[in-house]
Amino acid sequence: MPGFEIFGEEEKKEILEVLDTGVLFRYEFPEQRKGVYKVRTFEEKFAAYCGVKCGQAVTSGTAALKVAMAALGIGPGDEVITQGFTFVATWEAILEIGAIPVFAEVDETLNLDPADLEKKITAETKLIIPVHMMGAPARIEEIKAIGDKHGIPVLEDTAQAAGASLNGRRLGSFGACGTFSFDPVKTMTTGEGGMIVTNDEKLMRDMSEYHDHGHDHAVNPGGRGGEGRSFIGSNYRMMELQGAIGLAQLAKLDGIVASQQQNKKAMKALVARIPGVTFRTILDEKGDNASFLAFFLPDKDKAQKVKTALAAGGAGAICFAENTWHYYPKWEHLLAGATLAKSGWPFVEPGGKKRVVYDAQALPKSAAIMDRLLVYPVPIKLSQERLGQIAAAVEKAVAALS
Known part of the structure; x- marks a missing residue:
């Protein structure tokens, strides 16, 4: 990646x-x-x-x-x-x-x-x-x-x-x-x-x-x-x-993308073995820089089971629903309007009037998507050893859903 x-x-x-x-x-x-x-x-x-x-x-x-x-x-x-x-x-x-x-x-x-x-x-x-x-x-x-x-x-x-x-x-x-x-x-x-x-x-x-x-x-x-x-x-x-x-x-850069596309294809073939898995909508497969493999499970419970099994197999996937850097409900400083400015800027106008308040529940469609999402970063260099580790972890995930 x-x-x-x-x-x-x-x-x-x-x-x-x-x-x-x-x-x-x-x-x-x-x-x-x-x-x-x-x-x-x-x-x-x-x-x-x-x-x-x-x-x-x-x-x-x-x-x-x-x-x-x-x-x-x-x-x-x-x-x-x-x-x-x-x-x-x-x-x-x-x-x-x-x-x-x-x-x-x-x-x-x-x-x-x-x-x-x-x-x-x-x-x-x-x-x-x-x-x-x-x-x-x-x-x-x-x-x-x-x-x-x-x-x-x-x-x-x-x-x-x-x-x-x-x-x-x-x-x-x-x-x-x-x-x-x-x-x-x-x-x-x-x-x-x-x-x-x-x-x-x-x-x-x-x-x-x-x-x-x-x-x-x-x-x-x-x-x-x-x-x-x-x-x-x-x-x-x-x-x-x-x-x-x-x-x-x-x-x-073009060589990086070509390598990632090849490695993503190999990783996707392994993840596809998981029952009920579907993949992110990619509008142009040729245009994807393939730095990540994103996949969905049918519901939040199954996504959590797969996440746990993959981690136990030494090939954990990112759960962005829990990620504090990239996902709206996890931005506690934004939701709290936390700032170093004594005036409260940029969340508060001069004089004390609030400019904006954010609600953690404001994006329900996104939440329903993110709760089912797991992601693997795709490396530029993917060893057979690592690919085998992912394959073994996927088998643990398949067993966890059976």
Whole structure:
């Protein structure tokens, strides 16, 4: 699953080229760097890989969401619809930009349910963020059509789906922009880091300047342009070492996906032996980056029995209904409105009025799906020994249901 499984000489070569220049900053120092611009090159190559015009590298997938939302003009008073099954970063970024996350159901794609999305749209809805969870596409064409109908832009959170596509088109390229994460356990990794891709050159210019303290990024390759600033910004710059690793990992991405698809197929064949098992809806099997194998049991009780048996066999599966990082009812800090701000922001407005209250029972359709769900991460390298261990654990699960 994570790109660190195949770190090798390619990453070392790219890193040494940076160290030889002595320049770790992505801008300036043209004489010392001798034409080596790893982050800029990474942006260009990643955008081309996604089939779009522009790429903006940043410090993390979370930063990518914040920078993209800032450039889209999202702020206090705005509502942003996303899904109740995602990593906490999605809604953290919404709250940090000052907007209010509105959570919608998922369907058996384990991604945003278009029908519930449309029900959640109000006059205050200013953005839709579908998340391509666990490497497989959301119903992005339907979601984009809904957004277009209501005049609401779509930002694709593609943090977990680098290398994935739908009907031959890369995920992240359907909406106004798409964001990616390259953290330590992502399909391709730079340790920390993220990327935003878009075809909108004005949006790109705003993101570029916002992520670098609002510096004027006039046309000046490798530099920062003039010193005039159109708006305030912050610091989300990627450093050259991350860009270097990203270039090596990007060159391996198609091979990573191919290996995961092969390994997922082998694992799926074993899991299919479990009585009553069904599998996640994948809209495009060829486009799945295959970083996870998600499967359902007929009910919560059977899912728990299978989970226990698999764990006893040394091949435990993830139960996301119990996961505190990715599932709405388990986000106790969100549900409690917990914050370090003495004012209570972002859950409380200045003056003490509550902005939003979240109910753990608000997504019953998602709960019914998640209660039956078990998931295996799919490695890039899958040994016969590990495959045999999974097979033996599956046999324990079959016995537990008999």
